[in-house]
Amino acid sequence: MTSINLNADMGESFGAYTIGNDAAIMPLIQSANLACGFHGGDPMVMQHSLELAKAQGVSVGAHPGYPDLQGFGRRPMTIPNAEVEALVAYQIGALMGLAAKVGWPITHVKPHGALNNFACENQPAAAAIVRAIKAVDASLVLVAPVLSELENEGHKQGLVTAGEIFADRAYTSKGTLVTRGQPGAMIHEPHDALAHILRILETSCLHPLDGSPALPCQPKTICVHGDGEQALATASLLSDTLKQAGYQLETLATLRANQ
Amino acid sequence: MTSINLNADMGESFGAYTIGNDAAIMPLIQSANLACGFHGGDPMVMQHSLELAKAQGVSVGAHPGYPDLQGFGRRPMTIPNAEVEALVAYQIGALMGLAAKVGWPITHVKPHGALNNFACENQPAAAAIVRAIKAVDASLVLVAPVLSELENEGHKQGLVTAGEIFADRAYTSKGTLVTRGQPGAMIHEPHDALAHILRILETSCLHPLDGSPALPCQPKTICVHGDGEQALATASLLSDTLKQAGYQLETLATLRANQ
Amino acid sequence: MTSINLNADMGESFGAYTIGNDAAIMPLIQSANLACGFHGGDPMVMQHSLELAKAQGVSVGAHPGYPDLQGFGRRPMTIPNAEVEALVAYQIGALMGLAAKVGWPITHVKPHGALNNFACENQPAAAAIVRAIKAVDASLVLVAPVLSELENEGHKQGLVTAGEIFADRAYTSKGTLVTRGQPGAMIHEPHDALAHILRILETSCLHPLDGSPALPCQPKTICVHGDGEQALATASLLSDTLKQAGYQLETLATLRANQ
């Protein structure tokens, strides 16, 4: 049986502000990436998210972002790599502090938003992030988009690295995501998203939207979302179909143990 | 030989803002309490402070505060104890993340400012802080003012607890600090501070400013400051005189090991 | 015809975070109190709120709060009155900057959350807030709970002051709000809220929950909320019934002009 993992970003609420639909998406996934207080999340939100994940046996990871709550970590910022390295270590540690309190150790790290985007295309930033993870806990799994500089650095520096594909996004000829706003960039219909994912899994290749040649890759985890009815329907359809198709849906803890 | 420790709060700079005189005070102390990004400090400042401490063999601890950079964590805020517990765990973890990166593990926790003041007089808040420390790492030493609710909770919950006295502050008949602004609250002259500390150490008692009966206590660490020439002179005089008087000045790591 | 005003707090979203139901409540009210970036709101949210209010002819005011986004300005903080005065002036000015840009001048000020609560019972804080308003623009209307220190200071310092009553809250024998969580504190049912408001308006008195003597007051504005179906239903029922009962529902701009 082939193993695969569904992951979702969550724990991004802040104080009185609620964002996302964590309770609805949690039962459909095997691993949750939790915001760590910089682009979203606060100590109480992080603790509640850890408790929710623990109750459902979902493995948790840090989802570190830029220090930009107002921009939700989605605005490109120019930050030196040495500082990127420090702020990733800070955020992983902060989540580990709360994970120790809750009794549900973290298993992985997946950078967020503009930080993730930058690291996917910039090798020195990717290297800084991977160094930070290794320094804090070299047994953590790196979740990184397949074919990205970040995935490459994870492999190079010897981290267990889970290549990630996106259920709702089309790919360019370089294996990057087609920019939001361009025609065909988003895959809205659950059955389209399912077909998109199955094609990638069955061929072990990305299939660029522009029809250019397929790009071989090794996906280990699929990113789904919980915001919006269609996103939830997609996650649910993916979960059901993959199980029926004989895939083993498992946590990143199990994935790591089986490496 | 009697063991004693000198500690100082540091790493409270933020971004382009510098505060304190960390480089000057570091050689005079054995343990440093580092701000964790809430009332002061940021990932780069924390990393540099850890590196500075490591270079000088100074043991480091978390100095968690309220989430109030503008007020430097000195403004009383009404925060539920469950949230206090979470924000202390977050900050300890964050520093541990950077400490792992620097290779200089933390040894202790000392709450900051208004959070510390509140916990010294409020048992449930003190209990929440101690639970947070135990949950993250039960081997961490708690630095808490002698005779405070916080010191009491540390003992009660079984943490190694280092009772703290202040070189530059007079005490009330209850063993709390005389409020700043009241006559005699501050001890400015280095030789007065030295006499104040020696009297406490030699009698194992606080001697209230108002002449009321001495209060037995077990100080293990002395808080000094690095801001201002007199504070530095006090730290230097204390360090020299205590050594000559036969005290063993040691880190909190050593203090913990000898428990 | 007796004039009355319905007001609601809004514009409290922040960045990617949405809170409240501004679009639904706006058509039911005559004046909106807009967060100014400290406890909620940001420049884009403020601008959009001003545009929405302008489109519907709703008068707008500043809703300044403590600098505590994480606590949504609801956590008591100890801030000197001189600083309260400055932070209120800052927030009013910031909204005026955006109001000039939108072409919809502000008409009033209503402090938010813990700042408002404190000023209602603390004369020096109330005086500081009123001084700040007068200094920035002495023609601004102060919205303050009836019988509060804040309302009193508004009158004393000569601001046009609109006494405020709450549709969904019961009163103590002192004229303050019964603390949330106590039995009877909240008035959930729209018809109960309507009866509560009509009784106050018709008798020009608050009627304490504990049955103690009625407290004469001069309400000019009624605070309603937009969060939750019942709150919206209450606002809608109040608006309809008051119109049918012959009340003139008018903006604070009109109220001020008729002073």
Next chain:
Amino acid sequence: MTSINLNADMGESFGAYTIGNDAAIMPLIQSANLACGFHGGDPMVMQHSLELAKAQGVSVGAHPGYPDLQGFGRRPMTIPNAEVEALVAYQIGALMGLAAKVGWPITHVKPHGALNNFACENQPAAAAIVRAIKAVDASLVLVAPVLSELENEGHKQGLVTAGEIFADRAYTSKGTLVTRGQPGAMIHEPHDALAHILRILETSCLHPLDGSPALPCQPKTICVHGDGEQALATASLLSDTLKQAGYQLETLATLRANQ
């Protein structure tokens, strides 16, 4: 007599953090650009800066920056122009609120750091900033580097615009500042800075560091700094020498009145 103005950025302290040397530089300049709480400054700092400026008859302006306290507004951030426009209006308004309180109206606006740099080379961003200023108060003077897109937009949209030159920075062949770190970028010696400024003023041209042709410009204001002994010495030498050379050193209020 030719009129000229010396300006300096100040009021950039925050809470317990002090930065710059405002008291020393204030007597040497005619106009002060005050941080508005985003990259630095807070309501109390702004108020104190306004009081200091008023006491010395120095005209004050807003110095709006990106919402990035940790990066001191110096980190490039990707922010849509509509939001730039709103955050500039917000910050100008906030300072006007405090200026009304202090009784010392503002006269100008000078964007800060990365926001300023971006607007100097990006016409749409420059246009957004100028629109914001005009919308809040069309009588405000725009301080913008000579030959920049920002200066150009100021003229185009009809603002009184004061072209700015820098005492301590060399210029490229395009009229932009030579990037810090490149040889010759910084002019440290006071007499070198004086010669650099006099040459620009006397020739009404920038003289690029690389020897390429002089660039005609119309400077109205000279930016000086207060941090560091040399910067202060430069400001002092410039002030003295320009007076002796017959220049009229005047505020931006006077400059505006004489337009």
